[in-house]
Amino acid sequence: MYGNEWAATMQAAVALDADHFTICLGELEYDDPFTAIISYDGQFPQPWSRTDVRREIVDVAYLDIGGSEGFVPVSLSNEGDVYVVREDRAEWSKIPGAGVLSADAEGFGAVHALVVDEARQYVVGNSRQLYQRDGLGDWQRISADTSHDAGYEAEHFGRAIAVDGGLLIEAFQRPASETTAADLDPKRWENMTPEQFLALMDKDEGERSTRSRQQRLYTYRDGSFTERSVPQDIVISGLYRDEDGRVWVLGVNGLIMRSRSDGSFETLGLHGDTETLFAAARRASTLYMATDNGLRRFDGHKLDVVKPVLNSPSINQNVPVPLKIQAFGDTLVYFDRKHGVARWNGEQWAWVEMPLELLERDFGGAPKTP
Secondary structure, eight states, X not given: OTTOSSOOEEEEEEEEETTEEEEEEEOOOTTSOOEEEEEEETTSSSOEEEEEESSXXXXXXXXXXXXXXXXEEEEEETTSEEEEEETTEEEEEEOTTOBSSSTTOOSOBOEEEEEEETTEEEEEETTTEEEXXXXXXXXXXXXXXXXXXXXXXXXXXEEEEEETTEEEEEEEEOBOOOOOTGGGOHHHHHTOOHHHHHHHHHHXXXXXXXXXXXEEEEEEETTEEEEEXXXXXOOEEEEEEOTTSOEEEEEXXXXXXXXXXXXXEEEOSOTTOOOOEEEEEEETTXXXXXXXXXXXEXXXXXXXXXXXXXXXXXXXXXXXXXXXXXXXXXXXXXXXXXXXXXXXXXXXXXXXXXXXXXXXXXXXXXXXXX
């Protein structure tokens, strides 16, 4: 990242306002997970702090813990570790049963998203995992279910946002081939020729191709789930709630859906668009969306290209790799997986310059005050 020898990229990010943010840098090393949680507070002459954890962080948010500390970063690992960063140290808690490789994992799988709604925090993940806690209390399991229909994997929860005292949760089921007792017999594979193995794989792929991925959307409130009506053949990659309370559903092939007052959704995306949209933010009165190709301005009918002025042509061949966008008044905060953090006022791109020592895996301490 940023041309540094440590091949880390931004895995998660969040801004509290235009002058406070936290980013999580890591590289996908499954046998050696490591993430640097880096926070910026523009109120101070030396605005940086960093905390390292030996986990793969997948999401981060700000939580108000009250007192003199106020809002602090809370980070979530895919194994269900939760880190509350307070004064350059990380207070750890573990969501019981979550994860894949954790000692207490119960087979439900990884978790993916952290949602903070005032003092309450939610975590969602594979196998319909949903957990919650209030403040810094204990985590409670609300849901977890590995059951599945014939020919499909268990239903997984992916993304989630807070809505009206509850959650809006994106869920999906992928097709899966059935495993029989014979499949688990080592002798079956020992006596199989390469040609027979390839033929079996072709058959398995053919069975998979006859079934389609199923997309769903749920509202969770007061202990119950309600399915929302959306087409099952779409692929959702982002959820956004604007200041007017409308929910935007973004996804593959230019998917843009907006909620109506009756709770249904209208489709606004253009037919034939091949982009994947995954984040949105309203700067001033204009709605912007992050895509797999950069940034777009949406006028309610069409998408116009907004080209970020990047900080270095040597990084990723000067190609943007947006991760997330947020807006605060006239300022858009832009998080790029490989280029870093920028603020845009509609005319100028101002990149936040990060000290090089923060970008080294072996961290020797925060930079000295100028």
